[in-house]
Amino acid sequence: MLGNFDFDVIRRALPYLFYEGMTFTLTLTALAALGGLIFGTAIALMRLSGYKLLGRIAGLYVDFMRSLPLVLVIFWFYFLVPYIGQWLTGSARPIKVGAFASSLITFIMFEAAYFSEIMRAGIQSISRGQPAAASALGLTYAQTMRYVVLPQAFRNMLPVLITQTIVLFQDTSLVYVLSIPDFLGAASKVAQRDGRLVEMYLFAAVVYFTISCIASFGVRRLQSRIAIIR
Numbered sequence: 001m002l003g004n005f006d007f008d009v010i011r012r013a014l015p016y017l018f019y020e021g022m023t024f025t026l027t028l029t030a031l032a033a034l035g036g037l038i039f040g041t042a043i044a045l046m047r048l049s050g051y052k053l054l055g056r057i058a059g060l061y062v063d064f065m066r067s068l069p070l071v072l073v074i075f076w077f078y079f080l081v082p083y084i085g086q087w088l089t090g091s092a093r094p095i096k097v098g099a100f101a102s103s104l105i106t107f108i109m110f111e112a113a114y115f116s117e118i119m120r121a122g123i124q125s126i127s128r129g130q131p132a133a134a135s136a137l138g139l140t141y142a143q144t145m146r147y148v149v150l151p152q153a154f155r156n157m158l159p160v161l162i163t164q165t166i167v168l169f170q171d172t173s174l175v176y177v178l179s180i181p182d183f184l185g186a187a188s189k190v191a192q193r194d195g196r197l198v199e200m201y202l203f204a205a206v207v208y209f210t211i212s213c214i215a216s217f218g219v220r221r222l223q224s225r226i227a228i229i230r
Contacts (some may be wrong), residue, residue, distance in 0.1 A: 006196055010203050013190040014057065021186030022207075028100075028182065029169045032107035034166070037161065039108060040115025045145065058116070066111035070106075071174050077106040078178055087208030099178040111168055112154055118160050159223045166215045170208060 016222035046058035067072070075147035081102050089095060126149050134144040154161075184204050191200035 005023075005199055006194075007199065009190070009194050009196045009199055013187075013200070016190065017170045017183060017186050020181055021183035025169070025172050025183045026179060028104060028107065028175070029165065030170050031104055032111055032172070033165045033168055035104070035108035036111030036115045037119075039112035041119050041150070043059055043112060043116035044119040044123060047116070048123060062116055065110055068110075071177060073110050074103060074106050074174055074177065077088055077109070078102040081105060099175070099180050103172075103175045103178060103180060107168065107172070111164070114164055115161065118157050118164060119153060121160075122157035123149055125156050126152050155226065159219050159226065162215070162219050162222070165214055166219075169215075170212060173208070 015167035043058045043061065046054040047062075049055060078099065081097045084093070085097060086093065120161040130148055130152075131144050134148045139147070172182060175182050176188060179185065181189065187200045187204040191197045194200075
């Protein structure tokens with residue numbers, strides 16, 4: 001069976017697959033993870049605030065985003081964002097956003113729902129005595145969160161946050177539906193151009209599997225180190 005494989009097509013496509021495809025995938029993953037973490041932390045603080053309205057709005061957002069298929073959200077934002085931009089700017093035509101901006105907004109909004117739950121668990125893992133002690137020292141709520149609670153919550157939840165980022169890295173392959181040349185999209189283009197679907201999709205699977213396994217191994221090492229520090 002392997003005798004019919006043309007592995008040379010993979011060798012010839014390597015520069016395109018990694019310099020363009022993988023660079024795009026890693027860039028989208030990093031930006032979406034950073035944006036999702038910032039937005040998700042804000043949502044987590046809303047859910048834990050003493051204002052019930054803020055907590056309900058944040059809870060509805062999380063439940064809504066987590067109940068939708070990701071590929072549907074990608075399509076939804078890709079076609080809807082230009083019209084939202086037209087409405088906000090008063091333009092006569094839908095504004096041009098582009099596939100990359102649409103996909104980035106989609107992943108930030110979607111991943112924020114998951115990151116917020118991770119951060120909420122991390123904040124709730126901090127002993128209640130610490131915020132009380134910070135308040136007794138004269139720190140405001142914002143200062144307590146910034147200097148006492150959030151640094152410890154980030155450290156406690158770091159392995160879980162990285163694990164969610166690995167899932168995000170895998171999920172970014174869905175942007176191929178927008179004809180974006182991410183790693184899977186680049187492999188798909190080469191496969192269709194050269195008529196080597198099996199070789200290219202098998203190679204793409206091996207690359208995703210290898211990167212995810214290495215990252216997961218790093219998470220386990222990190223968990224061990226954090227456990228020792230505790």
